[in-house]
Amino acid sequence: MAAEEVTLSSHIQHHLTNAKMCSTDAGLAFNKACADSGFWTWHVDTLAWSIGLGLIFLWIFRSAASKSTTGVPGKFQCFIEMIVEFVGDNVRDTYHGSSKLIAPLALTIFVWVFLMNLMDLIPVDFLPAFAGLVGETAFGMDSHDVYMKIVPTTDINLTAALAIGVFLLMIGYSIKIKGIGGFIKELTLHPFSSNNKLVQVILIPFNLLLETIALVAKPFSLALRLFGNLYAGELIFILIGAVGLMQLPLHFIWAVFHILVIVLQAFVFMMLTIVYLSMASSDNH
Amino acid sequence: MNLNATLIGELIAFTVFVLFCMKFVWPPLNGAIEARQKKIEDGLAASDKAEKELERVRLEAAEQLTEAKTQAADIIDQAKKRAALIVDEETTRGQQEREKIIAQGHSEVESERSRVTEDLRKQVATLAVVGAEKILEREINQAAHSDIVEKLVAEL
Numbered sequence: 360m361a362a363e364e365v366t367l368s369s370h371i372q373h374h375l376t377n378a379k380m381c382s383t384d385a386g387l388a389f390n391k392a393c394a395d396s397g398f399w400t401w402h403v404d405t406l407a408w409s410i411g412l413g414l415i416f417l418w419i420f421r422s423a424a425s426k427s428t429t430g431v432p433g434k435f436q437c438f439i440e441m442i443v444e445f446v447g448d449n450v451r452d453t454y455h456g457s458s459k460l461i462a463p464l465a466l467t468i469f470v471w472v473f474l475m476n477l478m479d480l481i482p483v484d485f486l487p488a489f490a491g492l493v494g495e496t497a498f499g500m501d502s503h504d505v506y507m508k509i510v511p512t513t514d515i516n517l518t519a520a521l522a523i524g525v526f527l528l529m530i531g532y533s534i535k536i537k538g539i540g541g542f543i544k545e546l547t548l549h550p551f552s553s554n555n556k557l558v559q560v561i562l563i564p565f566n567l568l569l570e571t572i573a574l575v576a577k578p579f580s581l582a583l584r585l586f587g588n589l590y591a592g593e594l595i596f597i598l599i600g601a602v603g604l605m606q607l608p609l610h611f612i613w614a615v616f617h618i619l620v621i622v623l624q625a626f627v628f629m630m631l632t633i634v635y636l637s638m639a640s641s642d643n644h
Numbered sequence: 645m646n647l648n649a650t651l652i653g654e655l656i657a658f659t660v661f662v663l664f665c666m667k668f669v670w671p672p673l674n675g676a677i678e679a680r681q682k683k684i685e686d687g688l689a690a691s692d693k694a695e696k697e698l699e700r701v702r703l704e705a706a707e708q709l710t711e712a713k714t715q716a717a718d719i720i721d722q723a724k725k726r727a728a729l730i731v732d733e734e735t736t737r738g739q740q741e742r743e744k745i746i747a748q749g750h751s752e753v754e755s756e757r758s759r760v761t762e763d764l765r766k767q768v769a770t771l772a773v774v775g776a777e778k779i780l781e782r783e784i785n786q787a788a789h790s791d792i793v794e795k796l797v798a799e800l
Contacts, residue, residue, distance in 0.1 A: 402650040409654060413661045420669045427676035429683060443673045460662075463670035467662045516647060520654030
């Protein structure tokens with residue numbers, strides 16, 4: 360569309376489009392040139408912001424860890440330890456096995472997702488407009504061709520990646536704790552079971568169907584819950600940003616409400632991860 | 645939904661972050677927290693123990709003090725009794741000494757007196773004999789009448 364006819368829907372569309380990168384025969388291509396590049400397209404904004412925020416998380420926590428003392432902690436260490444203990448308590452309450460992975464996994468998910476969600480509170484037009492300005496002045500691009508989506512959790516790729524990571528761990532833990540046979544038994548002999556061998560064999564397909572759906576539903580619900588909540592929140596911020604001066608009180612109210620949402624969604628993702636892994640590592644069905 | 649290669653990138657990033665967190669972030673932080681908890685726990689236990697010990701020592705000290713007080717009172721009592729006894733003994737001894745000295749004095753005086761009396765008697769006898777001689781110079785023979793004089797002297 361041409362630059363001068365900016366409609367509301369095009370404005371929203373612009374905000375909801377990721378900056379794309381792909382390699383074509385002519386070398387690296389960006390954005391609209393990648394329209395039909397299929398799977399091998401990279402959302403550079405999602406990647407850059409999420410990895411940047413992840414590095415900030417690791418840098419903050421690593422610096423606290425390297426300066427940590429068993430004596431009287433400073434305020435910064437106290438703050439970091441508060442988060443660590445909060446996550447640790449939740450893990451201890453929910454996950455009863457012994458695993459060195461669950462707690463750091465939960466901490467990473469909680470803080471990383473929180474930081475990515477936090478980007479939602481930056482007024483929607485600031486960074487995209489800044490990116491457009493940079494693109495226009497430095498690279499001579501049309502500012503409408505510069506896309507910048509700063510909340511990585513509104514990109515299904517990121518939430519799906521997290522969910523797939525958790526899903527692989529679930530399967531890994533299931534096999535590690537119960538063995539492959541145990542895992543297959545769990546998938547095929549429940550919830551319907553019978554003492555009669557023949558009936559049991561007949562029931563196997565139904566059980567397999569139900570259990571597979573139950574298993575696959577977990578990563579789907581993880582990915583879509585986080586994505587849906589943040590995408591909807593972002594969309595409402597964009598809509599509010601389009602209503603003129605009235606946006607100020609509306610934006611404030613929605614941002615205040617969103618403070619709750621971003622923490623809650625990070626917490627829910629973390630808790631569900633722990634719960635799913637706890638279920639995967641427990642024998643009793 | 646436009647799933648694409650970003651998914652793979654994010655999956656790799658996620659894995660790397662979790663591994664880094666597991667290696668370099670969680671263990672030192674959690675270790676520090678647990679070590680501090682242990683420290684505080686130990687400190688509280690030690691302070692509890694010390695408090696109990698203090699209470700025990702305090703009781704013991706009070707007990708010892710009471711005992712010492714009783715002992716001191718006993719010793720003072722004994723000393724008083726002893727002193728009274730000594731005073732009594734000395735008084736009795738003094739009394740006896742006095743009586744002895746007095747008795748000695750008495751007997752000395754008595755013997756002196758009897759000696760003097762004897763002397764006097766002899767002198768009187770002599771005097772009487774002399775007197776009687778003087779009277780009887782002319783009449784009596786001293787030898788004839790000496791039995792009478794002797795009798796007289798014995799009666800004095």
